[in-house]
Amino acid sequence: MATKRKLSVLWNHFVEDETGKRAKCNYCLQYISISSGSVGNLGRHIKNKHPAIIVSVERQSIGETGGQNLENIASSSNLKPTQVTNSEIDKQVIKMISKGHHALRIVEEPEFKKLINMVSHCPGYQLPTRTTLTNNFLTNSYNELRNKLKVKIETTRAVCLTTDSWTSRTNENYIAITAHYIDEQTNLCSSLIECKKYNHTHTGENLCKVLKETMAEWNISYKIVAVVSDNASNILAAVRLGGWRSIGCFAHSLNLVVQKATKEISDVLVKVKAIVEFFKRSCQALQSLQDTQNRMGLPSLKLKQDVPTRLNSTFDMLDRILKLKDAIITTIALLRSDLSLDQLDWQIIEEVIPILKPFYEVSAEISSEKNVTLSKVIVFNKLLQGFLAKTSPVHVKVIALRDVLKQQMNKRFCEIENNVLFAECTVLDPRFKKLGFKNEQAFEIAVQGLRNKVGHVTIPDPAKSPLADVTNTASADANISNSSIWDDYDDIIITKTTPENKLATGIREVDKYLSEDYLNRKTNPLEWWEERKLIYPHIYAYLLKRFCIVATSVPCERIFSGTGQIINERRTLLKSKNVEKLIFLNHNL
Incomplete structure (x- = not known):
């Protein structure tokens, strides 16, 4: 009997003890009885406790036995593990990469490493078919994750949405909607809640309908505090209609400011673009440039192109060509002297780079979705305008560029401190508070508004409030003293405390918060608030409606920047419904 048992594929997952009457599971270390000589208990244990493993056993068994039950399979299987060497596995990895056109970096991808590690602990595992993977596992994973996210988002107090659209290689239009919210641990979360093929024209009315349908499906219609977009007219119309x-x-606004200003040096940009395009088109020229860099001991860098729709691309192009200045001058002189930049061109580039660099740094930082960003907008506006006021360029074209930057910043952001969303978020960020503002009056107006709003906030869970003990005590007293003799007195207390007491609560919490020391700007403000949410329960409940608002639509745009890898030349036959599921899983897993 022991020999018969040992031939079962189930023994890849168990170890028999010395008595021969029990087997220990390799995963949960639980002992299972096998005293009757049958391994049926082992199969049932795998099926009930480790369902992910039973799939591999069943798949392997079906092919060998034509669908017998698990116990019979366990008793009759003659499969023996095959021994392979590390060298053979390495060769197979190279073969898989080369024949499957995979990137070499696949061996460094965390999920691939996890897969290999899991397979090494499950010798009986066999890969599912493409049909099984698509119809079962993909759909099940998608539905499971979607349901989990719905439960998670339903517990949130407020949601901010970002949206973007994209056209695939197969000329199919997709629209994506991302939700941003603060979870119960005070973490800023970003979840893709919708990504679907969209065949209608992208009018404001149609987009508004999609947004409303998505909100209703996720039960967040009453939680929306803002919709962030890239300033496209149709999206703005949809938000207005909704x-x-x-x-x-x-x-994007900063990018438009920079694009407007760099028109003052358009002649220089045209020359630089011509140089970049020349090296991009000619392999021999590019190799010559790289050889020149090596001979001069310069870092091996590639030129970058200016793409108007890509953030910071103008700065990237100028910054890179300046770093390769000596190599460019030498190589161009030999290959295409007509493309050479003169001394004045180089001087303009050298002056422009320091002026554009702060815009580059601000744009890069604000595009992060992992921390609170809306509170930084007022601060960045103040810092950028202060920086521009101190710059003293020499060349007339650079002076003109600087002046346009000033004009555009003032035009686009002159009222930013009076915008209630930006102002309140800045005040509630312990890194900035009053110091974030350029206009002290705007700060005072925001604080006064917060005092009133915070006092009227309803705390979702009174048990978490420091006032809970007081409330509970009052309730107990009320139960003891139900005599009508107190009715008149209670009515007086209610009339005296209802509105004034709420305002007093707001004033007390807001003023106490403002008196706290400033937080280091590199510290996460959400962690600070998580530690103090019981000290300032009303402020905390209110800031959940502000800190969830992101300053950019970049998080949603990143979804489609990765989607191109999902729908590449080898995968253009993917059905749109599977594309939607893969994008959803890619972003949310």
């Missing part, structure tokens, strides 16, 4: 608050993407 009656939601609109936030323009700060990174």
Whole structure:
């Protein structure tokens, strides 16, 4: 009997003890009885406790036995593990990469490493078919994750949305909607809640309908505090029709400011673009440039192109060509002297780079979705305008560029401190508070508004409030003293405390918070608030409606920057419904 048992594929997952009457599971270390000589208990244990493993056993068994039950399979299987060497596995990895056109970096991908590690602990595992993977596992994983996210988002107090659209290689239009919210541990979360093929024209009315349908499906219609977009007219129209608050993407606005200003040096940009395009088109020229860099001991860098729709691309192009200045001058002189930049061109580039660099740094930082960003917009506006006021360029074209930057910044952001969303978020960020403002009056107006709003906030869970003990005590006293003799007195207390007491609560919490020391700007403000949410329960409940608002639409745009890898030349036959599921899993897993 022991020999018979040992031939079962189930023994890849168990170890028999010395008595021969029990087997220990390799995963949970639980002992299972096998005293009857049958391994049926082992199969049932795998099926009930480790369902992910039973799939591999069943798949392997079906092919060998034509669908017998697990116990019979366990008793009759003659499969023996095959021994392979590390060298053979290495060769197979290379073969898989080369024949499957995979990137060499696949061996460094965390999920691939996890897969290999799991397979090494499950010798009986066999890969599912493409049909099983698509129809079963992909759909099940998608539904499971979607349901989990719904439960998670339903517990949130407020949600901010970002949206973007994209056209695939197969000329199919997709629209994505991302939700941003603060979870119960005070973490800023970003979840893709919708990504689907969209065949209608992208009018404001149609986009508004999609947004409303998505909100209803996720039960967040009453939680929306703002919709952030890239300032496209159709999205702005959709937000206006829906009656939601609109936030323009700060990174895109900065990019428009820079694009407007760099028109003052358009002649230099045209020359630089011509040089970059020359090296991009000619392999021999590019190799010559790289050889020159090596001979001069310069870092091996590649030129970058200016793409108007890509943030910071103008700065990237100028910054890179300046770093390769000596190599460019030498190589161009030998290959295409007509493309050479003169001394004045180089001087302009050298002057422009320091002026554009702060815009580059701000745009890069504000595009991060892992921390609170809306509170930084007022601060960055103040810092950038202060920086421009101190710059003293020499060349007339650079002076003109600097002046346009000033004009555009003032035009686009002159009222930013009076915007209630930006102002309140800045005040509630312990890194900035009053110091974040350029206009002290705007700060005072925001604080006064917060005092009133915070006092009227309803705390979702009174048990978490420091006032809970007082409330509970009052309730107990009320139960003891139900005599009508107290009715008149209670009525007086209610009339005296209802509105005034709420305002007093707001004033007390807000003023106490403002008196706290400033937080280091590199510290996460959400962690600070998590530690103090019981000290300032009303402020905390209110800031959940502000800190969830992101300053840019970049998080949603990143979804489609990775989607191109999902729908590449080898995978253009993917059905749109599977594309939607893969994008959803890619972003949310």
